[in-house]
Amino acid sequence: MTPNKSVENADSEIETAIPGTCDSGWTACWKQRTLPEKLLLSAISIIFIGFFVAMIVLVEIYLRLEDRLLTAGNKSFVVTDDVIPAGSLIGNLTREPSMCVTLECVEASARILTALDTKADPCDDMAQFACGGWLERQARTPGGKDVVLVLENLQASVDHQLKLMLESPTKPDEIKANDKVRGYFASCMADRQDQVRHASVKKAVDELGIIAAPSEWDPAQWDLTELIGKILNVNGAPLFDLVVQVDDRNTSRYVLSVTLPRQSGIVPQFHSPVPRDLLHHLDILRDKKERHRVKRQFLGMGDVQLDNHDEFPDFAIFESLNHPDPSLELHNPFLPDANFLQSIQQLSRDARASAAFRLMQDLGAFNSFSVASDYRKEESDIRRVISSVDQLLPSDRDRKLKQQSSKILNYYTVDLLQQNFGFINWPVLLRKTLGKNVPMDTTVVVHYPDILHQIQAIVNVTDPRIMHNTLLMLVVRDLALELFKAPPGMDKWSFCIQAVKGGFGEVLSGIYLQYFTPAQLENYRVKAEEMFVALKESVIEMIQQSSWPDSITKVKALSKARNLKPNLVAPSIFSNQTFLESMAAQVNIDGLDFVASTWQMYRLFRRDFFDIYSKPVDETTVTWQMLAYPMIANAFYLQHFNSMVLPLGLLHDPLFSLDTPNYLGLGTLGFIVAHEIMHGFDNSGVEFDEDGVRRNLLSPSSQQLFQQKMKCVSNQFSNAFRTEYSINGTSIVLKVDGELTLNENVADLGAIKAIVATQTRMARERGPAPNLPGLNYTHEQIMLINAAQAYCALITPQAYALILGMDEHAPPHDRVNGFMMNLPDYGRIFNCPAGTRLNPKSKCSVW
């Protein structure tokens, strides 16, 4: 039993994904990925793979190369691509007995070689050395994007495969659920369904309430709690969200949490690690006229002629970064900071609010405002309330830092909630959502009590009718609009896949798994497990060899490492047809009416979500239905279960091929596995014990030493990765935020050591692995190059600045150099003299 802990040390941690803020993509977010944030639920602290932000698309290279590699019957092959370093791939491979010449090996060699920039010095800039060739090629590609990342592309390629499966007809031997899911996907993809969708949105909103004009308003009929309850039950969360999470004081039960408003149903607001929504708005703003228009709108200015001095200063920096021309006229150069990010986010929300008003006008919802000026006043009143709620939302940086600490856990009871936040009748709200009476002494965690107080203050001073209309408009802005049009930067099919994952993730997983034979799945599982076991062993050795923890701390840390559980590939539930049928049994799909079907699923989803509250925690359900699905190309560490999840979606990509010499797989997949394991021992991880209960692993004296190590890492990253721009005498510094990226960097530092140790041990135990054709590097070098290449990324300055401000991972280039420069063996492996940039005399090390 968890001792009855006091509020301050009983807190839980993070779920990496809080509703409404699940910006790391659905992956991070529980079903969120799903419709509703399953994620949330998951209070499980997920820590994703830090991967996402980064990887490049090696796949692309590799596809382009494929048709140039001519494999003949005699196994010699010719490469004609002039980008490949001359001669490197041409040879008589059969000559070399220890040479791996399988298709996988040949492709891997080609991929690695073409990405290299051999003119760069790995002692100075490993990221450039490993990725320069690839970057150059990307830069030559016309119509470039702001950012090209591998992991996103991995998911995109899995999603594309899912799309093809959903577009093919259901075969007679498939379960009925598959047919339903295909019907839902088709209804999402269908063009020119606006009439149908309009009618459905009107119906859905009308069921919640009618937009009221002053003349029709009957205060006696209105009840805020009732309206919020209805909205929560269709997966909306306009003022706050109510979610179910694993309780980190006792991980076999759930606890209720009141958290931030959530501004989307299917697609988390900023759905990709590098928020494409924001990049989209940045793109718009590159246009000078549009900048002026936006600025006028922001400042409430008329249609005046603006001169250069009125340039939106925020964007000048990007212009200068794009065109580093010292003579550039730049006024008020701007350092991208939280305010800047906030204002771009606000821009995106405002654009959606405008669209919501247009839609509701089209639907006649405002027809009772017969005088135009009445309507205009109403719109401006509603928009004022909406924007005051928006402005309460914390910046991404603040939110992420808070999630990493126990500050997010503020324990209330229903009774206390009522005393502090009387604008809602909490017992009634809980009854309406959970479907049962909840005792007044039930624990409720409030993530942001200050914000909830401010929301209460807004409600208190707002005319109830305006509040009523505001809530309905928020439903349209945050839930309905995305059902008409995919968010900016997202293709329609990709949005529709997302919708299917949200509503029918289990069935879709079943369809995905059909693609693999049981023998293939077993092969993936065996190999993934082998990798997991080997890396876990190395981590255990690293802990054993650490000199700073005292003996009690070491025992606890070791027992946490030994107790770590793997969740690999896919569990058997996804091949249980009875289970899969039951997942779709209650939904009726109207082939034309995507909105109505989605609304139905929203209700079911929320009902299941709230139902789970009364049940004991089931790890498989939480892991595989709430947090991840087999088709997710990502990996996770789950703090509450002390487990790591490695889904099939990541394993079967060529980049992570396990059919190549083990030093290759260790560099990519092994690095990720080790990274996730190390999250159990980062600044947040040490607060949880071997069972996932929030009980600190560190004794007070070890805690102090640990904090010094944290300081080393965070200072080092803040200082090592700064770029100074001097623009007309004004200096601007962009730098990595050592504090925000701390946990990821700590996980990377441990992971890179772990893969080197594992490779050494494997070579000792199994003898030398085969070489790869054309690669004149040691196996250790190739492993590190492969690790670095998994993070190659093409990133424009504006995307770089966004990543610095909102991603808990350092930008990929800096991230790679950062973990390499702390690897004790790096100097030996690449023959770098001590004191070179990547073999500095003082390194940071934690475990």
Ligand SMILES: *[C@@H]1O[C@H](CO)[C@@H](O)[C@H](O)[C@H]1NC(C)=O
């Ligand atoms: C944890 O919660 C479960 C279910 O509520 C309960 O049976 C168990 O006794 C609790 N364990 C501890 C350690 O409190």
Ligand SMILES: *[C@@H]1O[C@H](CO)[C@@H](O)[C@H](O)[C@H]1NC(C)=O
């Ligand atoms: C082997 O390669 C040579 C050219 O390098 C080619 O002429 C020959 O046909 C190939 N042999 C087979 C069996 O494909």
Ligand SMILES: *[C@@H]1O[C@H](CO)[C@@H](O)[C@H](O)[C@H]1NC(C)=O
């Ligand atoms: C390739 O290897 C075979 C077998 O060792 C040898 O007979 C042949 O001469 C080699 N060809 C070339 C072009 O090196």
Ligand SMILES: *[C@@H]1O[C@H](CO)[C@@H](O)[C@H](O)[C@H]1NC(C)=O
């Ligand atoms: C540099 O900035 C100064 C003001 O700080 C301005 O007067 C001058 O025109 C700028 N020069 C250029 C080349 O933009």
Ligand SMILES: *[C@@H]1O[C@H](CO)[C@@H](O)[C@H](O)[C@H]1NC(C)=O
């Ligand atoms: C808002 O009103 C509620 C009751 O309606 C009251 O308990 C609360 O103190 C008020 N809060 C603020 C911030 O005005």
Ligand SMILES: *[C@@H]1O[C@H](CO)[C@@H](O)[C@H](O)[C@H]1NC(C)=O
């Ligand atoms: C399959 O799923 C059903 C429904 O969830 C369950 O009752 C049954 O036990 C499962 N069968 C197997 C073999 O796990």
Ligand SMILES: *[C@@H]1O[C@H](CO)[C@@H](O)[C@H](O)[C@H]1NC(C)=O
């Ligand atoms: C391989 O690399 C070593 C050391 O970097 C160099 O001395 C040697 O000439 C290279 N061999 C080939 C065939 O390029």
